[in-house]
Amino acid sequence: MTREQIPGLSINTATTRRQWTLPQAAENYARLGAAGIAPWRDQIAACGLAHAVRAIRDSGLAVTGVCRGGMFTATDKAGFEASHEENRRAIEEAHELGAACLVLVCGGLPGSSRDIDGARAMVADGIARLLPEATAAGVSLAIEPLHPMYAADRNCINTLDQALQLCGRIDPAPGAHALGVALDVYHVWWDPGLRSSIEGMDPRRLLAFHICDWRVPTRDVLVDRGLMGDGVIDLEDIARMVAAKGFAGLPEVEIFSDELWNRDPEDLVKQCLDRSLGVRRALGKGEPGKGMQ
Ligand code: ZN
Numbered sequence: 001m002t003r004e005q006i007p008g009l010s011i012n013t014a015t016t017r018r019q020w021t022l023p024q025a026a027e028n029y030a031r032l033g034a035a036g037i038a039p040w041r042d043q044i045a046a047c048g049l050a051h052a053v054r055a056i057r058d059s060g061l062a063v064t065g066v067c068r069g070g071m072f073t074a075t076d077k078a079g080f081e082a083s084h085e086e087n088r089r090a091i092e093e094a095h096e097l098g099a100a101c102l103v104l105v106c107g108g109l110p111g112s113s114r115d116i117d118g119a120r121a122m123v124a125d126g127i128a129r130l131l132p133e134a135t136a137a138g139v140s141l142a143i144e145p146l147h148p149m150y151a152a153d154r155n156c157i158n159t160l161d162q163a164l165q166l167c168g169r170i171d172p173a174p175g176a177h178a179l180g181v182a183l184d185v186y187h188v189w190w191d192p193g194l195r196s197s198i199e200g201m202d203p204r205r206l207l208a209f210h211i212c213d214w215r216v217p218t219r220d221v222l223v224d225r226g227l228m229g230d231g232v233i234d235l236e237d238i239a240r241m242v243a244a245k246g247f248a249g250l251p252e253v254e255i256f257s258d259e260l261w262n263r264d265p266e267d268l269v270k271q272c273l274d275r276s277l278g279v280r281r282a283l284g285k286g287e288p289g290k291g292m293q
Contacts (some may be wrong), residue, residue, distance in 0.1 A: 001248045004082045005284050006069060006277070006280045006281055006284045007035075007250055007251065007280050007281060007283050007284055008034065008035025008036065008250050008280075009034050009036070009142065009170045009250060009251060009252075009253060009273055009275055009276050009280060010034065010035060010036025010037060010038055010061075010064040010250040010251065010252040010253070011025070011029050011034050011036070011037060011038070011054070011155035011253050011269065011272060012037075012038040012064065012065075012067065012115050012210065012251065012252050012253060012254035012255075013025045013037060013038065013039045013040055013043050014067070014175060014254055014255070014256055015255045015256075015260070015263045015268070015269075015272065016028075016261075016268060016269070017040065017043065017056075017255055017261070018030070018032070018261040018262075019264075019265035019268075020265055021043065021044065021047060021104065021142060021180055022039050022043040022047050022052055022056075023044065023047055023051060023052070023055035024046060025037065025039075025043075026055045026056045026058070026059040026061060027058075027059055027269035028061065028265065028266070028269065029061060029269060030048060030060055030061050031058040031252060032266065032269045032270060032273065033098065033273055034061065034269065034272075034273065035059040035061065035062060035250055036062040036063065036064045036250040036252065037056060037059070037062075037063060037064070037101075037193070038062050038063065038065040038066065038067060038103075038208075038252050038254070039052060039063070039066060039067070040066075040067045040068070041055070041066065041067065041068065041090060043095060044066075044093055044097075047250050049093055049096055052093075052097065053096050053097055055147075056097060056182065062100070062250060063097045063098055063099040063100065064099070064100050064101075064208060064249060064252045065099055065100055065101045065102070065103045065142065065182065065208050065252065066090065066093055066094040066101075066102050066103065067099050067103045067105075068086070068089035068090070068102070068104065068105045068144075069086075069087045069091070069094075069102045069103065069105075069130075069141070069204055070102050070103075070104035070105040070106045070107060070126075070155070071083055071086070071106070071107040072087075072106055072107045072122055072123045072125070072126025072127065072207070073106070073107035073108060073109065073110045073119045073122045073123060073126075073156070074107075074110050074122070075111040075113070076111045078266075079110070080125075080126070081106075082266070083126060084129060084130065085124065085158075087126075087130050088100055088133060089273065091133060091134050091137050091139050091280075092137070094137075094139045095138060095139050095285075098139065099138070099139070099252060100139065100142070100208065100249060101140040101142035101143055101180070101182065101208055101209060102134065102139050102142065102205040103142050103144050103148065103182050103208065104141055104142060104143045104144060104182075105144055105154060105155050105196070106126075106127075106128065106143065106156065106157045106158055107119065107122075107126075107154070107155065107156065107285075108124060108150065108151060108152045108153045108154050108155060109151075109152050109153075109156070112224065115140075116151065116156055119146065119156045120156050120157070123157060123166070124155060124166060124169065124170060127141065127143070127166070128170045129177055129181065131170060131171060134177065134179075135177050135292040138177050138234060140177045140178055140179070140207050141180070142180050142181055142207040142208050143157055143163045143167065143179070143180070143181050143182070144157075144161055144163075144181065144182035144184055144208075144210075144214040145157050145158055145159055145162060145163040145184075145187055145188060145189070146158060146187050147158045147186065147187040147188075147190075148223075149221050150221075158187075159188070159191050159193065159197070160181060160183065160188050160191065160194060160201075161191075161193050161197045162199040164179045164181060164197060164200075164201055164205060167179045167181065167205055168198075172227050178204050178205065178207075179205075180204065180205035180207040181205055181206065181207060181208075182205060182207060182208035182209075182210060183198075183206060183208065183209050183210065183230075183238075183242065184208075184210035184212075184254065185210065185212065185213075185214075185231045185233050185235060186210070186212050186213075186214060186225055186233075186254075189214060189232075189233040189238065191235075191254065194238070195241060198238075198241040198244075198245065199244075200240065200281070201245065202240050202244050203245045203247070206242065206245055206247050206249075207249070208240075208252060209242050209247060209251045209252065210223040210247065210251075210252050210253075210254045210255065211228055211229060211235060211239075211251050211252065211276060211281075212226060212227070212228065212231075212254055212255045213225070213228050213229060213231030213255055213278055214226065214231040214232050214233050215228050215230060215231045215234070216231065216232055220258065222256060223256045223257055223258045224256075224257060224258065224259070225254075225255045225256050225257050227255060227260065227271055227272070227275055227277065228253070228258070228272075228275035228276055228278075229275045235278065235279050236279060236281075238281045239278075239279040239280075239282035239283050240282045240285075240286075241253070242283065242286075243277065243283045243284075243285060243286025244286060245280055245286075246286060247283065247286065249258070251276060251279055251280060251283060253272045253276060255272075
């Protein structure tokens, strides 16, 4: 990427999941000017992997991630094994789609457990076991730290620093298909340690950059994400931090919103492209290779 270039935009299919199937999303995102797509596995399953691969290949879109693997925490050994098998299928799908990464949402407290340290240990075990299989398939694993409000039921990995420490313990010397992180502004914008965590990270760990906005008030913690500009996140500031790391991927809009799922999807995609321009300009000003040595 040269200095003046504005990177394209990837769109996570959750953003239009009520309006479009995966093949429709691929065709329409490309037609409307997006450069990438990040499909969810239930949408891949709905049309079948072969159809998904064909539709995305025909669209010419880059695949910035597959959502999602993870959910490593379980109440017993059988559950832990089942999660591993499911993750192996997710790796296969990410491989077939040529995805930049498989996003990992790691799981919360299993059953009625109150043992969050135990849950976090289970996550570390699960990732350590999965990594060699991902590496063999040429798939990068991206741990996505989730906002702490999801610690109990979705993901006990809640800050970027925590995710990076996990990466460092499991995969101390990242190679071509490393273990890294998906940085989603919705989950990390509030973190007083965000800037220092990004500044201190090995650039090879930064596998995905998800954008949306934090509405005030947030009416629902799951399905009230905002379109860029409708909330309080300083998106361009975070984009500048990401650019300074030499991030060369496409930013990815990922919005779960009951409100936006009722909108005309063409208008929504056009707004995503328009409202991401500031972020994309900030990313385009990054100096390629900075910090990459
Ligand atoms: Zn995300």
